[in-house]
Amino acid sequence: MSLGAPCVAQAEGLGFRYATSSHQAHGREWALDGVDLAVGRGERVALLGPSGAGKSTLCRCFNGLIPHAVRGELAGRMVVDGVDTRSRKVAELAEHAGLVFQDFEAQLFCPTVELEVAFGPENLGLPRDEIRRRVRDALDTLELGALASRSIHALSGGQKQRLAVAAVLALRPALLCLDEASSDLDADGRDRLACAAENLARDGRAVVVADHQAESAGGHDQTVLLARGHVAWSSAEPAPAEVLCRMGLEPGPMARIASLLRLKTGGADMDPARVASAIRDAGYVVRRVDPPPSPPACGEPVVTVQGLSHSYGPVRALEDAHLVVGRGEVVAVVGRNGGGKSTLLRHLNGLIRPAPGRVCVCGLDVALAPTREICSKVAYVAQNPDHQLFAETVFDDVAFGPRALGRNADDTARHVHEALEAVGLVGREREDPITLSKGDRQRVALAGALAQRPEVLVLDEPTTGLDPIEVRATMELLRRLSRSGVAVVIVTHAMWVVAEYAHRAVVLAQGRVQADGTVREILGRERVLEDAGLRAPTVVRIASELGISALSVDELVSALTPAVTP
């Protein structure tokens, strides 16, 4: 907390241990242990850490969900806006601390934008004029004023997320906590949310943003790093790459650049132009302008989409889409929320039969081939792994696909073993998949798809909710698969994943393919990205400021050399 700033939230020796079986992933260990933390008025705090570090647990302590709504053992105390959270009900604390979860759909229950925001003030029994005033202020802060009378079903994902924030904001809490609230958003949505957080802080409210990396948490005044329930770093300065590595965490790209090039910014500055300038000031010059050689050409086409269109009632989701994916190729489908990405994916394995248009996968016409035959060629991993896990053991769950496809017991056992080996879950065959962590559940879901021995693997947002180390592990696995000849098609918002792991990117906007090319080409077309609500990763933009093309920190650093002083 900055000196002199009055304290809004203060944790003293805060600890929490989950009691229920739904949190078996945490075991009976302390999810939070001896946390001391102070958040000042008008301060923006980035609460960072890997999965299981205790970020969500701490967020739930701010507004009293812990200990009132989540069973477990609480140690120490949390005081928010002068109120000990143990002394009041969650509903009574809503005026002091507001919390927005990652799943914004679950937080919206009213028919229109205006009524959604009014719901909280109505519960406080405020006079109608005061409710109206609060609704207007909250909508203006989140730039939703023009949508007041719109149905929430007619909003985009980004608008819904901002609405969830506005709905909490109308309660006028002294502290607003966003728990991975931007992880499902496109760049545009994240920008608007970050801008709203800045406005709130300027307005005197404290804002806590929990996320996996500083880059995605937006601008902030204080960085708090959690690791295994402890505060591992708390400072106005971001945690240096060395500290993160020592704790087994992956440093973000800015921290890595600052560390490798020994920049004075220390990874705190997120602006590409200023970082590029700092790199020049540190005495680096461009050694190589040409990008590294492109990866070898991929094999023959295994997916061909021609003239594909699809509508949900009156809403056009896809319009004359074309796509070709080669054997061993990793293709990223990117674009704004609601741009038609998932609809395109669902055509590739026959979940939606193409009409009009044509989809051919491994020589099969998807409109005509039986579902089972398509599934033996194409495996699909849904965005939410919980939608496909059902068996009592990891083994049985992974074996479901091969068994359903009529493979014999020996083949099934072999395929399951190979799939579990690929995702690093060998030895955990007898565990109940439902009790695993989100990252492990995602891996079981992926293993289930791999056990089908597909020639094409289709994944809808496989990195959502995973920390950077888990994301890297998943993407390395997909890279290995593609090298063995499997074509991989992923939908993702994580542009750094696209930059580092995909061969090609396809930009979808309003159901149309706006651009299709190598990742380097696409990430260099700022206008196309901007129109689709996307933005190149920070590393790519820093490289662009320096006049070079680089897709990763390593590429960027290898293209630079210290200037030789005469």
Next chain:
Amino acid sequence: MRWGLYVEEPGWLHAVDARTKWVFFSLGATAPFLLADPRYTGSALAASVAVAVTAGAGRNLLRLWWLYVLFVALTVLVWAVVLPGRGASGAEGVWFGLGAGLKVVAGMCVGLVFLSCTTAEEMSRGLVGLGVPFRFAFVIAMALRLVPTVVSTALDIIDAQRSRGLDLESGGLIRRARAHVPLLAPMLLSTLRGADQLSMALECRALGARRRRTWLMASELGWRDVAVMGGVVAYFGLAVALRIAGCGVWSAPGR
């Protein structure tokens, strides 16, 4: 893709007060049950369909027409078998079954119109306006709101399992029933997690913070409310009068 029944385009029933909508639903859905003769229950159904079409619920009616036809057919079939055993003829059974099926469908139609024109928020506001405690009213509205969410989740789960080769369409009844097992656990888990998150989200939005709750939207009865209430009361009164007069009421021999 949305699975709710609420129609966004405003029709004449959208414009009335939430209390009027509850009165419309209560009396409108009950009236056909006072009659049994298919000529009268059929008229009630025709009136319900006309109301649905003019109120903007016609599209929902088209979505569910197969359910109504199936229901009438099954009712006719059941009564055609059951009633002759009680001393009536087969034709009388069919006639009685037709009357019973049509009156249930007429009531369902009114329910469909109500759901097509009333938001969850209006449902709870209307009930509170009629004297029902807020918590009870809110639970009813939330339960109705969750139906499309659960359906949507179920479809996502079916898609996820179909992608793994799940076949729900071939084989006998037992095989098909067993094929649904992989859908049950994720459904149950998703529903429980969703309910858990919903209850936390409601508390975070101060539900239950004060004894007294206020509303942004004013509840005022206008001429439209008077017209709708007058119409539905007259409709209900007519059904009561017909029943008292013995018209439209039909009993099979031996009943």
